[in-house]
Amino acid sequence: MKKIYQIAESVTLESGGVRTVLENLNNYLNAGENFSSYILANQIEVNDLHYHLPSDKFKFWGYSSELKRFLTDNIKTDNLVHLHGVFMHAQYASSKFAKKNNMPYIITPHGMLEPWHLKDKQLKKKIYLTLLLNSILSNAKIIHTITPFEKDNLYKLTGHKNIIEIPNFIKYSDLPKLPDYNPSEEYLLFLSRLHPKKGLDILIESMGRIQNKKIKLKIVGTENSYSDTLKKVIARSGLENRIEFLGGVFGDKKFELFANAKAFVAPSYSEAIGMVNLEAAACKTPVITTFETGISSKWNSNGGLMINPKVEELTQAINAVTSWSDAERFSRGENLSNFVLMNYSWEKRGVLWDELYSSL
Numbered sequence: 001m002k003k004i005y006q007i008a009e010s011v012t013l014e015s016g017g018v019r020t021v022l023e024n025l026n027n028y029l030n031a032g033e034n035f036s037s038y039i040l041a042n043q044i045e046v047n048d049l050h051y052h053l054p055s056d057k058f059k060f061w062g063y064s065s066e067l068k069r070f071l072t073d074n075i076k077t078d079n080l081v082h083l084h085g086v087f088m089h090a091q092y093a094s095s096k097f098a099k100k101n102n103m104p105y106i107i108t109p110h111g112m113l114e115p116w117h118l119k120d121k122q123l124k125k126k127i128y129l130t131l132l133l134n135s136i137l138s139n140a141k142i143i144h145t146i147t148p149f150e151k152d153n154l155y156k157l158t159g160h161k162n163i164i165e166i167p168n169f170i171k172y173s174d175l176p177k178l179p180d181y182n183p184s185e186e187y188l189l190f191l192s193r194l195h196p197k198k199g200l201d202i203l204i205e206s207m208g209r210i211q212n213k214k215i216k217l218k219i220v221g222t223e224n225s226y227s228d229t230l231k232k233v234i235a236r237s238g239l240e241n242r243i244e245f246l247g248g249v250f251g252d253k254k255f256e257l258f259a260n261a262k263a264f265v266a267p268s269y270s271e272a273i274g275m276v277n278l279e280a281a282a283c284k285t286p287v288i289t290t291f292e293t294g295i296s297s298k299w300n301s302n303g304g305l306m307i308n309p310k311v312e313e314l315t316q317a318i319n320a321v322t323s324w325s326d327a328e329r330f331s332r333g334e335n336l337s338n339f340v341l342m343n344y345s346w347e348k349r350g351v352l353w354d355e356l357y358s359s360l
Contacts, residue, residue: 003036004029005075007094008084009062010043011050014222016193017275018110021168022084028350035357042090062088071097080360081105086112086133095136104141104360111272114153116197141360146272147294164356170278171346176252178259178283189261191220191276194227199267199309206315208237212322222248258283263321268293269309281340284333288317303336
């Protein structure tokens with residue numbers, strides 16, 4: 001049985017979709033007979049069973065002296081190394097170790113090298129690319145991407161000849177028993193890390209423009225300085241009674257929120273198939289999302305709505321959603337759930353990871 005070490009900087013709840021993706025992959029591999037998988041991270045949750053290799057007291061770059069010792073003491077040359085993320089010490093040190101020991105490694109940028117992200121702190125990232133990251137990427141045996149857009153963009157950025165696309169998956173058998181759609185009040189749901197790239201600015205503006213002034217918007221995500229900014233925008237717009245911040249919500253309560261939403265709205269400017277889109281769809285909740293998420297355009301013909309991240313298009317989509325009867329909402333949610341099951345589930349497509357790891 002071949003050992004695979006999944007190495008990331010953070011798998012805390014605050015890391016968002018990366019935690020979900022990584023734990024799903026880890027669990028899938030360990031449930032099979034061919035691989036044993038282990039997660040190593042600088043930051044984990046208190047009750048996680050993953051290897052915890054904390055950053056040193058001086059936390060710049062996530063530097064961890066323990067990581068190098070762990071790699072040297074535990075990882076053998078016939079093991080596999082899979083790096084998640086690109087800009088931290090965890091990826092640098094692990095790639096350096098793998099190259100020194102002539103070991104192939106995989107790297108998954110998780111959308112961190114998409115054009116939208118590279119424009120944020122552009123000079124700093126350009127310098128890092130030139131000094132360190134280009135070498136890390138070029139030495140990887142495989143670069144794994146999540147969407148066709150990301151695959152094309154990474155080829156343009158790196159010229160790497162072995163870029164493999166496997167989308168994010170959700171495991172249907174892990175979903176809790178969900179209530180039937182029966183909300184005490186109609187609401188739209190946004191659930192994600194609160195960050196400018198998520199499109200909350202246009203979602204809030206659209207809430208002021210939509211025809212239905214009774215439907216509410218529930219925003220779920222751990223509050224931060226950005227949420228403080230958004231609350232000021234909401235107050236100036238007179239939308240305090242229609243937009244509610246719930247903070248972080250996890251576990252079964254999160255899925256109950258999905259199941260009772262009129263629709264889930266994820267108007268991201270850049271995303272690598274956000275897990276929240278898949279989770280909402282699996283709960284038979286229609287989803288409004290953007291073409292920039294990299295989800296198949298067939299989403300539009302299978303119960304969901306895809307738009308460009310623009311206020312006018314989002315307003316039009318919400319107006320359509322809020323006009324649906326419960327019967328249409330149910331039909332669309334059912335169709336979208338079936339579409340995700342066939343195209344983005346571990347049950348139907350997890351074998352792609354078996355094939356990829358077996359090729360190394």
